[in-house]
Amino acid sequence: MALMAMESGxxxxxxxxxRRVFLTGHTGFKGxxxxxxxxxxxxxxxxxxxSPPTEPALFETARVAQGMTSVIGDIRDPxxxxxxxxxxxxxxxxxxxxxxxxxSSYDDPxxxxxxxxxxxxxxxxxxxxxxxxxxxxxxxxxxxxxxxxWPWGYRxxxxxxxxxxxxxxxxxxxxxxxxxRRSFFSKGMVALGSGRAGNVIGGGDWATDRLVPDILRAVExxxxxxxxxxxxxxPWQHVLEPVAGYLVLCQALWNRPAISAExxxxxxxxxxxxxxxxxxxxxxxxxxxxxxxxxxxxxxPHEARYLKLDISKARAGLGWQPRWSxxxxxxxxxxxxxxxxxxxxxxxxCRAEIADYMTTLPA
Ligand SMILES: NC(=O)c1ccc[n+]([C@@H]2O[C@H](COP(=O)([O-])OP(=O)(O)OC[C@H]3O[C@@H](n4cnc5c(N)ncnc54)[C@H](O)[C@@H]3O)[C@@H](O)[C@H]2O)c1
Numbered sequence: 126m127a128l129m130a131m132e133s134g135x136x137x138x139x140x141x142x143x144r145r146v147f148l149t150g151h152t153g154f155k156g157x158x159x160x161x162x163x164x165x166x167x168x169x170x171x172x173x174x175x176s177p178p179t180e181p182a183l184f185e186t187a188r189v190a191q192g193m194t195s196v197i198g199d200i201r202d203p204x205x206x207x208x209x210x211x212x213x214x215x216x217x218x219x220x221x222x223x224x225x226x227x228x229s230s231y232d233d234p235x236x237x238x239x240x241x242x243x244x245x246x247x248x249x250x251x252x253x254x255x256x257x258x259x260x261x262x263x264x265x266x267x268x269x270x271x272x273x274x275w276p277w278g279y280r281x282x283x284x285x286x287x288x289x290x291x292x293x294x295x296x297x298x299x300x301x302x303x304x305x306r307r308s309f310f311s312k313g314m315v316a317l318g319s320g321r322a323g324n325v326i327g328g329g330d331w332a333t334d335r336l337v338p339d340i341l342r343a344v345e346x347x348x349x350x351x352x353x354x355x356x357x358x359x360p361w362q363h364v365l366e367p368v369a370g371y372l373v374l375c376q377a378l379w380n381r382p383a384i385s386a387e388x389x390x391x392x393x394x395x396x397x398x399x400x401x402x403x404x405x406x407x408x409x410x411x412x413x414x415x416x417x418x419x420x421x422x423x424x425x426p427h428e429a430r431y432l433k434l435d436i437s438k439a440r441a442g443l444g445w446q447p448r449w450s451x452x453x454x455x456x457x458x459x460x461x462x463x464x465x466x467x468x469x470x471x472x473x474x475c476r477a478e479i480a481d482y483m484t485t486l487p488a
Pocket of ligand 1: 149150151152153154155156173174175176177178198199200201220221222223224225240244264265266267322323324325326332
């Protein structure tokens with residue numbers, strides 16, 4: 126990989142206009158934001174996923190299905206996935222469907238591996254069966270690295286690992302991607318990259334056992350927020366940051382496959398890797414209304430203490446860089462959720478947020 130920005134680092138609406146895109150996980154939090162962004166640029170999007178994983182869900186709140194072909198199906202079913210993908214005749218594939226929660230993976234390790242590892246194998250087999258695909262972005266996570274509790278960020282060439290089944294399944298998915306790239310996609314027909322994002326926050330996330338949705342649920346119910354690991358450090362970022370990263374990566378996979386078909390970290394600036402306590406204090410202050418938090422001292426399953434991403438490669442190779450600070454992201458989350466509670470048009474709100482993001486210059 127040449128250490129110079131080969132791409133502009135910005136999402137190019139002209140690239141996406143009329144582009145046929147197959148997106149798995151479109152009913153989820155990140156998938157809904159990705160679908161809305163692709164729709165605003167005029168892409169022809171086919172989504173494939175289970176029904177929305179939460180109630181409420183951004184997918185319904187922002188009427189995401191209205192601007193795309195939405196197929197409800199299971200990536201553990203290779204026949205259904207291949208049929209949907211081949212029928213969509215896509216040029217670009219973005220794979221986001223997953224069981225994405227650490228704590229759920231302790232309850233259901235088999236289901237987590239089936240979805241996250243074999244689901245990725247099924248997706249890549251479907252790509253092989255289709256003749257139309259030129260670029261594939263597989264979404265994994267910062268947790269795919271073997272965590273050594275380092276206070277510095279992991280780089281893309283560091284070892285895959287993962288203590289819990291979720292993290293480990295994503296490390297396995299990365300190994301699957303690497304094997305498929307070398308075994309089946311090395312002749313240049315399909316450029317296969319992967320994106321490893323940080324801890325994603327933003328309006329429209331109602332998942333359980335995730336920090337920001339847990340905080341918002343508690344403050345909305347006038348309950349104290351219970352925090353399991355106040356000192357844990359994570360690379361927090363607004364959802365539009367990695368979604369932009371995946372889009373820029375797809376552009377690079379299309380335009381310069383030989384140098385971009387690799388793994389890429391999309392994390393925040395170093396100063397936005399903050400302890401949980403910092404987030405909860407700021408969110409409570411922004412929310413007002415007497416919101417308070419306390420430490421939940423019950424025994425908890427293992428979670429890493431430090432996790433940071435080194436994003437030098439995406440800055441240098443893709444020209445991508447973070448635009449919104451963590452403080453800005455938290456302010457936007459509170460106003461997004463207040464607008465939702467006030468019954469605003471959340472589809473319009475999401476489109477406006479994407480337009481704001483597009484016009485913010487990288488910090
Ligand atoms: N949210 C984060 O902080 C974060 C951070 C890093 C990486 N990621 C990754 O980003 C992706 C999206 O995460 P999210 O936060 O939007 O999660 P989410 O739970 O909101 O969405 C998951 C999506 O996957 C679909 N899905 C789950 N199991 C499926 C199956 N067996 N078949 C078909 N579809 C299935 C769901 O229906 C949903 O559309 C995941 O791959 C996740 O691992 C998330």
